[in-house]
Structure formats: C-alpha cells, structure tokens
Amino acid sequence: MHNITDYLNDIKIFRVLDKYNVSDIISHEKKVSRYALQIFDSLYPYYKFEYEERTLLYYSALLHDIGYFINKDNHKQHTKYIILKEPLLDNIPDVLRKILALIASSHGKSIDTSIDFYPLKEKTIILKLISILRIADALDHKHILHISLENVKLSNNSLNIEIKGESSNLILKKLKKRSSLFSKIYNIPICTNCF
Template sequence: MLNVHSYLSENEVLKIIEKYNVHNILLHEKKVASYAVELFDFINQDYKFSTEDRDFLKYSALLHDIGYFIHKEKHHKHTKYIILKEPILNKLPAETRVLLAAAASSHGKSIDKSIELCSNELKVKLLKLIALLRMADALDHTHNLNVSLEGIKVKNETFKIKISGQGSQYVLKKLKKKSDLFSKVYGMPVSVKCS
C-alpha cells in the first residue's frame, strides 16, 4: 500500500521537485527529507516500520512543499493537487498516489480526509509517519538550512531532540507546536533543547 519505491525512483521524485521549484524550495525539501529519515531511523529501533514505510516518508517529505509553485497560501492543498495530477506520478497505483498526496499535504495543522477513510491499522501508521514529517518540517521551518539536529534520544519516557545553529530558538518554538501529533500517536511528550 505504501510501496512507492518499486514504481518511482528518487531521481524521478527529484525531477518533479525541480519542475516545481520556486523560492529554492528544493533545498528545503531535501533537508526536511533528511531530518525525516533521521527521525524515522531512530524511532524505528522500537516501532519496526518497513523499508517501504521509510521510502514513503522520504518521498512525502521531498514533495511536501511543491504546492508553493501555485501559491504559498494554501500550499498544502496545492501540494495534494500537484501530486494527484503530475504525469510522472502516473506510475503509482491510484490508492498509493492518493495516500502519498494526503501524507505530503498533511504536514501542516490538518490531516487530509483521505487518511480518515483508511483501515485503522493503515491510518495509525500514516499518522505516525506524518508526525515525523511535521517535526522534520519544523526543524527547517525558516527554510534557511542553518539548524542542525545534534541528537535524538528517549529518556524518562520523553522523546528528546537537541538542535543547534542560527535560528534554533525560532525553530524550537515551531517544533513544540508541530510535535503535538507525535506526542499523541507515539504516546510520549517531545522535549527540545538548543545548544
């Protein structure tokens, strides 16, 4: 269901991003994908997601802001629209494509309605992946690529993240707001520290 890599290569996804690259969003999307995979790899020590889940998260992170091509306002909805209409993505099975569009467009405050229609098991998995995407996006919220993810650990049943760099105080505030879904679906609070 979440298998995207069998149908679509990362290079093809990068071509899509280049096609819709405005305001140098490509650099932001690559950074968010990197953070998302790093968070995924850490959390996967306990949750045992599949390689397909990891690829799905990475591709949704790479595509999450292509809606800026249409307009910054409501770019989440524009992201979904582009993913559903982009010819390169015709290779994906229809249901997988809808879920990729729904996950990528859910990186903001709301969850796409398509996810609510999934089986409970798939819905929970998607929400866990979207929670990681939201936190990864918050880590580069200012789009200036100057924040480093210095460490991740779970201690005292709290998910702890350490960041550093220019703008980390601003990112800290954004990360606290965007970690609500993570706390809900993983059942632990998020603590962020700037060094």
C-alpha cells in the first residue's frame, strides 16, 4: 500500500476541511481523528500494523463527515463523492484515493460495496481501519456531548475504553451498536467504563 503522506499533508487536508466545513463539523472530525489514533496506538503493539495504515486512518477520520457540506442525510455517500472529486486531492494515486474514500464513507452502518473488489489481505486491513473509525466516531456521537476519552488499553483479551462526561450513557449505547465490526474483525470485545 502506498504511503498517503507522500501525496497529502496536514496543510492540504485542512484546506479541504475548511472548504467543506459546515456547522463547525471540523471540530468533530479533529476529535474523531484523535480518538481513532488513540485506539490504533493501543492496538499497535499487538497487531501487525504499518505506519501507512496509521496515516490512512488519520486522514480518513479527518474527512469522514465532509459530506455534511452537501447534505446531512446520506452524508457518507457525499463524503465519498467529495474525496473522489475534490481537485485538492488530485495528486493522490487513484487506488489510494479510492481506499481513503472507502474508509471515510464506511464509518456508519454499512460498508461501501467497492470493498469486494480488494484482495483479502487489503480488504482485511481496510476493515480493521473502518472498525476503528466507527468506534472513534461513536465516542463523539451527537458532536456536542463534551465526552472525553480518558484511556484506551488492550488487556484481558478485550479493548478497554474509559470515557468521562455527563452524557456517557448515550455514548455507551452508540458504542455498543458500532462495535460489532470491531469485535468481529479483531475477535475481541470492547469493554467500557464511565466516570
């Protein structure tokens, strides 16, 4: 897999985010990208990840809701469209750009059907990244709940997530809905604690 940082950097990605920022969605995207990297980093010692996968997850998380610019409803499909058509992203090789769009647009209930065209090894990597993005996005559900991710740690054969905030119970419900792909792909459950 190509390294996306050969074609994309924070300056360029934030130009894209600024261009499509509505209702301050960029704050949510930044928070989700931080959460996604925290989860990824907690898994890193135990799974064979590459640096390229970490940066791909980071950029996918930053872009996952830019489709709100077109319409909140069906924003996942709009996210894919923007990533594939945005001129500021034209220097990214087509293969890598499609993977970026696939991961970013699959952060909800369904996975884009284009995943079926990838070989098993690549498909597995993509699914691992999507599952992390789904968990990270669920941790900032509603975008306004002022929840903080206090700790993420793999121990006792489960991913343990500690969150803090007044509306933690809402996040736990969303997290439970969004964790099935993660548990299936990694073959470990997610355990949560609130305080």
